[in-house]
Amino acid sequence: MNLPRNSAAISRRDLLRASVAGAAAISFARADDRPAVTTPRATSGDSAVEPNWEQRLTVTVGPKDADIMGANDKAIQAAVDYVARLGGGTVNVLPGTYRLRNSIFLSSNVRLAGSREDSILLKEPSVETTLTLDSDWYDQEITLADASGFNVGDGVCLRTKDADTGATHVLRRTLVARNGNRFKLDKALRENFWTGSAPTVTSVFPLVTAEFMSHIAIENLALDGNKENNAYLDGNYGGCIWFQDCSNLVFRGVTARNNNGDGISWQICHDVIVEDCYSHDNQDLGLHPGSGSQRPLIRNNRLERNGIGIFFCWGVKYGLAERNRIEDNRDYGISIGHRDNENVVRGNDVLRSGKAGILFRPERGEGFTAQGNRFENNRVVDSGADDGVGIDVQGVTASNVIARNEIRETRGPASRIGIRLGAETGANELTGNTVEGFSVAVQDLRKA
Secondary structure, eight states: OOOOTTHHHHHTHHHHTTSHHHHHHHHHHHTOOOOOOSSOOOOTTOOSOOOOOSOOOEEEEESSSSSEEOSBHHHHHHHHHHHHHTTOEEEEEOSEEEEESSOEEOOTTEEEEOOGGGEEEEEOOOOEEEBSSOBOTTOOEEEBSOOTTOOTTOEEEEEEEOTTTOOEEEEEEEEEEEETTEEEESSOOOSOBOGGGOOEEEOOOOSEEEESOEEEEEESOEEEOOGGGSOOOOTTTOOSEEEESOEEEEEESOEEESOSSOSEEEESOEEEEEESOEEESOSSEEEEEOTTOBSOEEESOEEESSSEEEEOOSSOBSOEEESOEEEOOSSEEEEEOTTOBSOEEESOEEESOSSEEEEEOOTTSTTTSOBSOEEESOEEESOSSTTOEEEEEOTTOOSOEEESOEEEOOSOOTTOEEEEEOTTOOOOEEESOEEESOSEEEEEGGGO
16 A cells, blocks of 8 residues: 555645744754655554555455455455554455445555445445433443344444433444344443433444544545435534544545535544545535644545535634535535634635535634635636625634635626625735626625
């Protein structure tokens, strides 16, 4: 396997120079006078430097003529676990349709690769029921009202309301043993699931996932969430791809489609590359760089017919989104907000968004909105209905640059607005933008 461990950071040096912290970090790195490693060796405990081996461990999975034969999650998981036990390698998913009753759980230093649209991971239809007996937070079992359609080995999502606060708790578990309607879980609940709060269990899960892992690649696979036959699971807990607390990830050449939730979601994950992917027809977000994610690189993707194309969640920083084609998304092409700072969004085509092409969210007020971001050389065309907005800057959003963008309306002006600055919006730099075909080119509500 040849994962680009450092390529994300290197390719963003120009971006990092835009911040004092980034410049200082680079200066420190260049001041390091240690001698270069000219003859690397495999040394125990050294994960930073290793020879570039001509051949690495590869295991094939497929319906036939494969190292591990099968067409379900168990076959793929067996291959992943095998290469992970030996320190990493590639799992090559041969052409075929693989039906999933549970997630594929990836480990560090594993590459999962397929044959583009010929290697399809398909989510099986979901079932849902309630619990008939209380389970306390330390329990590792649940009792179902109706166990029809649930099998040992299935991935499930458990939901309940907190008896004291009313907050919703969402847990993902695997069913590992049973007696009739009574199932053991792979891990303890760690929350109270009491029948008075109407808890449910549903066989929904992310198709491919990992937590607390690093140096993983997913390439050239088609992931189908089977939206019409599956219950909803939002992008904080699932997606065709869903990762949390990971780093150095590569998602390349992946199709993430038809999911009742997000296409590709990563939460608190750093140095993530999403490149040449096609995320389409998902219920929620095409790409979801999630809370706290640092330095994402989002490049050359097609994001079509999702709820939102790219959703910068909370505290996404020092990212680069460029040359993506974002079209026909039902709400917004790009949405950015809660402390999403110092990102560059450039050279994207944002076409036919349902409400607005680009949204700066209002959030909670001063100190919470996006700042220090640069939106440059994007093409934003035909946004919203008759009252649609090309770029909508809401709340107290300030200190962003919106420069040299082409914002056009080809359907007639109606009540459409090119750029709208909200009544409380702070100082943002608007320069060199081309705004044509609107009823109002730039609406500044601060002057109203």
